[in-house]
Amino acid sequence: MGTLKDLGESGIIQMLRALTREHMPGLALGIGDDCAMFSFYDDAYYYLVSTDMLVERVHFKVGQMTPYQLGLRSLAVNLSDIAAMGGTPIASFLSLALPPHLDESWIKSFSDGYAYLTNRHHTALLGGDTVRSNGDIVVSVTILGKVLKGDEKIRSTAQSGDLIVVSDTLGDSCAGRLIADERNRRVEAHGTEEQTHLLQRYYEPSPRLALGQALSKIPGVHAMMDISDGLVSDLPKILSQSHVDATIQLDKLPISDELETECSKRTKWSSETMAVTGGEDYELLFTISESDLDQLPEPDRKSGIPPLTVIGRVSSMQGGEPVIHWERKKRHVTRDFRPYNHFR
Amino acid sequence: MGTLKDLGESGIIQMLRALTREHMPGLALGIGDDCAMFSFYDDAYYYLVSTDMLVERVHFKVGQMTPYQLGLRSLAVNLSDIAAMGGTPIASFLSLALPPHLDESWIKSFSDGYAYLTNRHHTALLGGDTVRSNGDIVVSVTILGKVLKGDEKIRSTAQSGDLIVVSDTLGDSCAGRLIADERNRRVEAHGTEEQTHLLQRYYEPSPRLALGQALSKIPGVHAMMDISDGLVSDLPKILSQSHVDATIQLDKLPISDELETECSKRTKWSSETMAVTGGEDYELLFTISESDLDQLPEPDRKSGIPPLTVIGRVSSMQGGEPVIHWERKKRHVTRDFRPYNHFR
Numbered sequence: 001m002g003t004l005k006d007l008g009e010s011g012i013i014q015m016l017r018a019l020t021r022e023h024m025p026g027l028a029l030g031i032g033d034d035c036a037m038f039s040f041y042d043d044a045y046y047y048l049v050s051t052d053m054l055v056e057r058v059h060f061k062v063g064q065m066t067p068y069q070l071g072l073r074s075l076a077v078n079l080s081d082i083a084a085m086g087g088t089p090i091a092s093f094l095s096l097a098l099p100p101h102l103d104e105s106w107i108k109s110f111s112d113g114y115a116y117l118t119n120r121h122h123t124a125l126l127g128g129d130t131v132r133s134n135g136d137i138v139v140s141v142t143i144l145g146k147v148l149k150g151d152e153k154i155r156s157t158a159q160s161g162d163l164i165v166v167s168d169t170l171g172d173s174c175a176g177r178l179i180a181d182e183r184n185r186r187v188e189a190h191g192t193e194e195q196t197h198l199l200q201r202y203y204e205p206s207p208r209l210a211l212g213q214a215l216s217k218i219p220g221v222h223a224m225m226d227i228s229d230g231l232v233s234d235l236p237k238i239l240s241q242s243h244v245d246a247t248i249q250l251d252k253l254p255i256s257d258e259l260e261t262e263c264s265k266r267t268k269w270s271s272e273t274m275a276v277t278g279g280e281d282y283e284l285l286f287t288i289s290e291s292d293l294d295q296l297p298e299p300d301r302k303s304g305i306p307p308l309t310v311i312g313r314v315s316s317m318q319g320g321e322p323v324i325h326w327e328r329k330k331r332h333v334t335r336d337f338r339p340y341n342h343f344r
Numbered sequence: 345m346g347t348l349k350d351l352g353e354s355g356i357i358q359m360l361r362a363l364t365r366e367h368m369p370g371l372a373l374g375i376g377d378d379c380a381m382f383s384f385y386d387d388a389y390y391y392l393v394s395t396d397m398l399v400e401r402v403h404f405k406v407g408q409m410t411p412y413q414l415g416l417r418s419l420a421v422n423l424s425d426i427a428a429m430g431g432t433p434i435a436s437f438l439s440l441a442l443p444p445h446l447d448e449s450w451i452k453s454f455s456d457g458y459a460y461l462t463n464r465h466h467t468a469l470l471g472g473d474t475v476r477s478n479g480d481i482v483v484s485v486t487i488l489g490k491v492l493k494g495d496e497k498i499r500s501t502a503q504s505g506d507l508i509v510v511s512d513t514l515g516d517s518c519a520g521r522l523i524a525d526e527r528n529r530r531v532e533a534h535g536t537e538e539q540t541h542l543l544q545r546y547y548e549p550s551p552r553l554a555l556g557q558a559l560s561k562i563p564g565v566h567a568m569m570d571i572s573d574g575l576v577s578d579l580p581k582i583l584s585q586s587h588v589d590a591t592i593q594l595d596k597l598p599i600s601d602e603l604e605t606e607c608s609k610r611t612k613w614s615s616e617t618m619a620v621t622g623g624e625d626y627e628l629l630f631t632i633s634e635s636d637l638d639q640l641p642e643p644d645r646k647s648g649i650p651p652l653t654v655i656g657r658v659s660s661m662q663g664g665e666p667v668i669h670w671e672r673k674k675r676h677v678t679r680d681f682r683p684y685n686h687f688r
Contacts, residue, residue: 019459036470115363126380
């Protein structure tokens with residue numbers, strides 16, 4: 001047998017699933033979507049649960065991210081999973097492993113960041129665990145949400161012919177992380193307006209709850225998820241669960257002016273590659289029948305609805321495994337985008 | 345401001361509670377008991393959520409505990425929180441931070457241990473997260489359970505005059521941990537039968553679900569919790585929430601023959617101190633009105649009901665802070681047992 005590096009995250013999950021029950025009364029969805037989903041008795045709602053773990057030096061660096069940003073971010077990534085189902089968050093549970101030398105002001109600032117999003121999205125903090133760490137900081141958040149039965153958006157329901165849509169822009173967070181790395185190495189001491197924007201997109205992702213809830217009311221929106229690992233890693237999850245292929249128009253990918261500007265200054269940066277492979281955007285990715293496209297909400301920053309962009313189309317599956325066809329100006333291009341594996 | 349060492353776990357929780365909402369529709373209990381507790385609409389049940397985090401080199405040592413034992417234990421401590429409310433577990437969510445060099449057989453064995461208790465207690469594994477760690481292994485489990493409304497047992501309802509009862513024996517797990525430490529230092533290479541028993545009590549705690557559920561049906565059982573940090577740390581949580589004092593009869597503490605035998609061989613070991621301060625017993629601690637004592641279930645290993653021992657009595661609070669009076673043969677003794685602080 002190999003090491004975890006070979007096995008990867010999905011291998012571990014497969015192993016655990018093979019060994020344990022995955023059924024309970026009222027269960028609608030177990031492992032494999034953004035949230036688990038179940039109902040209680042005749043209740044009108046499905047309840048949603050998701051959990052995410054952030055580890056120092058893997059998901060964040062203490063010198064690069066303020067404790068406020070880490071607190072905010074650790075809840076944001078979980079709220080994003082609720083948004084991806086079209087749900088509303090109810091409560092969160094926060095576990096922290098912290099080294100004993102950490103300053104009290106650190107936890108105060110972390111708490112402020114966590115509380116900001118908690119209060120903004122009317123979510124209760126109902127419990128958790130606080131333990132000592134001998135090394136890295138670890139943050140684990142579990143979130144509970146709900147969605148009216150019938151309004152839930154899951155990954156396995158994309159239909160051939162659907163258009164593929166993403167919210168806002170892609171790749172900004174990836175660039176923000178690289179800029180934070182550069183600054184740590186003091187390559188770039190001064191900061192441009194564009195860099196500030198990209199850093200903000202990395203540090204303080206906006207869970208798309210308002211958008212997810214609006215889309216949950218449109219029956220023509222078939223499959224949905226959030227982009228946490230990057231388009232090239234996440235889209236195949238919809239495709240394989242829905243047994244469909246997809247074609248993505250690379251020239252249609254929504255890329256911010258700020259990302260284009262920063263890429264134009266660096267020979268090694270490609271905005272297209274960042275938009276396709278860069279993770280941590282926490283934008284929504286969904287499929288919709290073409291005839292329902294006019295039902296999509298208008299962008300409105302005030303109510304938290306970002307712009308939406310059609311980037312491709314779902315097609316019927318040709319082989320045993322889902323395939324993404326890449327096109328530029330409607331012409332096929334051969335690209336081998338590498339997905340991200342946490343254990344590499 | 346000081347460091348986390350000074351602040352301690354309860355200080356961190358106080359800080360977070362001050363900053364966040366702790367209310368949601370249907371909430372019955374937030375932070376401060378073994379589980380959060382809430383109901384949905386007219387449902388007959390309260391739902392229970394608890395979460396625990398285990399960190400390598402803090403809660404376990406890889407060389408001392410097999411991955412099977414760690415897997416079992418990480419679920420057991422959460423099931424124990426459900427037992428402490430008189431509840432039944434429904435589903436768990438498992439998050440793991442693992443170093444990439446870890447062998448695949450490690451995760452297989454961990455999964456086997458986790459699956460054993462999952463299947464034994466008819467609990468579904470519904471989700472989680474698997475991420476890379478650059479150092480220590482971290483396991484975070486969140487558990488969902490339920491209890492019929494009215495059957496829940498909480499911490500704040502102890503009444504003056506109640507008897508104080510614990511299940512099975514205390515201090516075994518503490519001795520087991522010390523024996524494991526000794527073996528690591530090769531002080532004791534051979535193992536006696538007693539040592540095997542104590543190690544087993546440490547490695548494979550039994551969540552007292554059957555007992556908790558039986559006690560939930562006895563209205564005279566007033567307050568309940570599980571002993572995770574040790575009697576001297578945990579009993580005051582019932583006392584302060586119930587605004588009562590307590591008297592504990594030290595000579596009544598249930599101590600196993602195995603623990604007595606091992607203590608008799610070591611000049612520095614006191615079975616009494618271990619029973620009072622040693623954590624990780626995961627036995628139930630509850631108060632019951634004296635007139636209902638005959639309703640307690642008979643010990644029956646087959647159906648998972650351990651022996652029960654009356655160890656003291658609840659009395660009305662004399663000062664502003666709860667006090668435990670220690671007695672031996674009904675005579676007051678002055679003891680200053682030190683509670684355990686994870687951040688020291």
